[in-house]
Amino acid sequence: MAPPRAVLTDIEGTTTSIAFVKDRLFPFAQAALEGFLAAHGAAPAVASILDDVRAAAPGQDPVAALRGWMAADAKVTPLKALQGLIWRQGYADGRLKGHLWPDVAACLRAWRAGGVTLAVYSSGSVEAQRDLFGHSEAGDLTPLFAGFFDTRVGAKREAPSYAAIAAALGLPPEEILFLSDVAEELDAARAVGLQACQLVRAADGTVPSGRHPEEADFPGVARRFGLSAA
Numbered sequence: 001m002a003p004p005r006a007v008l009t010d011i012e013g014t015t016t017s018i019a020f021v022k023d024r025l026f027p028f029a030q031a032a033l034e035g036f037l038a039a040h041g042a043a044p045a046v047a048s049i050l051d052d053v054r055a056a057a058p059g060q061d062p063v064a065a066l067r068g069w070m071a072a073d074a075k076v077t078p079l080k081a082l083q084g085l086i087w088r089q090g091y092a093d094g095r096l097k098g099h100l101w102p103d104v105a106a107c108l109r110a111w112r113a114g115g116v117t118l119a120v121y122s123s124g125s126v127e128a129q130r131d132l133f134g135h136s137e138a139g140d141l142t143p144l145f146a147g148f149f150d151t152r153v154g155a156k157r158e159a160p161s162y163a164a165i166a167a168a169l170g171l172p173p174e175e176i177l178f179l180s181d182v183a184e185e186l187d188a189a190r191a192v193g194l195q196a197c198q199l200v201r202a203a204d205g206t207v208p209s210g211r212h213p214e215e216a217d218f219p220g221v222a223r224r225f226g227l228s229a230a
C-alpha cells in the first residue's frame, strides 16, 4: 500500500503523555478557574463560553457545571474552550511547556519534509492545541500543521467527525492515517475509510485493543506505513 499522504494525530496518549494532561494541564485549569472567571468573565470570548455552559447545563450554576465536567473529564466543547484560555496564560508566561514524547518532533519534521500533510485532532480546543505545539519542549511546531480540529467538528468516537476532517483536508479518507491511543477513536476513523494505528506507549500504560495496527512510538509508525524516517 502507498504511504499515507496525510497524518492526523491525537494529542493525549499519542504525541504527549497522559500524565502531562491529567496531572499538569487539568489541575492548572482547576486551580485557576474562579480567579480567571472573576478577572475575565465579562470579556466577550469568556462570556460567550459561559453562555454555552448555561445552554449545555440548563438550570445549573455555570461554575458548578464546569467543575462537574472537570471531575468527569467530560469532553464538552465549552469546558475545553475555557481550559484553553486558562492554559494560554500559563504558556505565555512560561509556567507551562507542551510535553512531547522524545520521538515525536523529529518524526513530524521528517514526515512534513517528505511532503506529508500533518493535522491534529484532539478534544482539547484548537487554541489549546496551537498553544501546546507552539510552546512545546521541542520548540514551535505549529508551522508543520495544515489543520487543527477539535470537538467543534464532532466527537472523537463518532465516524462523521473523520469524514468532515478528510473533507476539510481535501483528501480521500483512505489517504489519511489517524494516530491515537484510544481504540474507539480508531474504530470511528476506520468506519469512514481512514487508515489507523494505535499508539501503545508503555509509559502511559495504554492497553492494546488488538483491533488495529499497534506501534510503541512514531518511528515504528514510520516503518510500518512507509513514512520518512527521522
Ligand SMILES: CSCCC(=O)C(=O)COP(=O)(O)O
Residues within 6 Å of the ligand: 010, 011, 012, 013, 021, 025, 075, 080, 121, 122, 123, 124, 125, 128, 129, 132, 156
Ligand atoms: C490540547 S491538549 C489538552 C488535551 C485535552 O484537553 C484532552 O481532553 C485530551 O484529549 P485528546 O483528544 O488529545 O486525547
Ligand SMILES: [Mg+2]
Residues within 6 Å of the ligand: 010, 011, 012, 013, 014, 180, 181, 182
Ligand atoms: Mg488520546
